[in-house]
Amino acid sequence: MVLLIDDERSIVRIVSMYFEMLGISWEVAENGAKGLEKVMEGKYSLVLMDVQMPVMDGLETARRIREREQTEKLPRLPIIGMTAFAFAGDRQRCIEAGMDDFIAKPFEPTDLKSKIFSFLGKSDGPSTL
Numbered sequence: 001m002v003l004l005i006d007d008e009r010s011i012v013r014i015v016s017m018y019f020e021m022l023g024i025s026w027e028v029a030e031n032g033a034k035g036l037e038k039v040m041e042g043k044y045s046l047v048l049m050d051v052q053m054p055v056m057d058g059l060e061t062a063r064r065i066r067e068r069e070q071t072e073k074l075p076r077l078p079i080i081g082m083t084a085f086a087f088a089g090d091r092q093r094c095i096e097a098g099m100d101d102f103i104a105k106p107f108e109p110t111d112l113k114s115k116i117f118s119f120l121g122k123s124d125g126p127s128t129l
Contacts, residue, residue, distance in 0.1 A: 002026040002116070005035035005049040005061065006082070011105065015048065018109055024116070032056030036064055044077060046119050051083035051094065058082075059097040066098035076100075078119040082107070 002019065006012050007030050019026045027044075029035035033056040035049065047065070051058040062079050069076060081094040084105040091102045101115055 001044050002120075003029060003035060003038055003044045003047045003049075005029045005032060005047060005053070005058065007031055007050065007053045011050070011082075015112070018112060022113060022116075024120075032058055032061030036061055039065055039077065040068075042074075046116065047077060047079045048116070049079060049081055049099075051081050051090070058099075059093060062094070062098040080115055080119070 002024055004012060004015055004019075004026050006015070006028070012028055012030075016026065016028070027038060029038050031053045032049070035047070036056065038044070039047065049058040049061060056064075058081055062081070065077060065079065068074065078101075079099045080101045080103060081097075081099040082103050082105055083090055083094075090104075094102045100119065103112060103115055
């Protein structure tokens with residue numbers, strides 16, 4: 001199951017549509033604080049998270065997820081960051097915060113599919129995207 005953390009309803013609708021077409025189960029959290037609470041449940045294979053959100057942004061959320069993993073000796077949960085502000089240093093900031101990858105919005109559905117499947121260990125999925 002994938003956890004989608006994003007405060008923008010239009011992005012949630014679009015990504016949810018992609019997940020449905022790809023046969024991926026998912027849940028949504030509307031900010032990093034709520035996403036962190038859901039991650040504590042431990043039932044996710046991947047987090048796809050907006051970088052800039054109210055309450056707790058994606059960078060801080062990623063840092064806290066990584067701190068928890070180290071403290072509790074948990075396996076690393078793959079985190080892919082998303083942002084509409086794709087400047088040169090954004091990818092590096094995401095990696096430094098503990099994210100595993102980064103995708104700029106708007107993204108091509110095939111790019112999102114490729115990134116997600118690479119972390120979920122799937123070589124391919126439905127060719128509808």
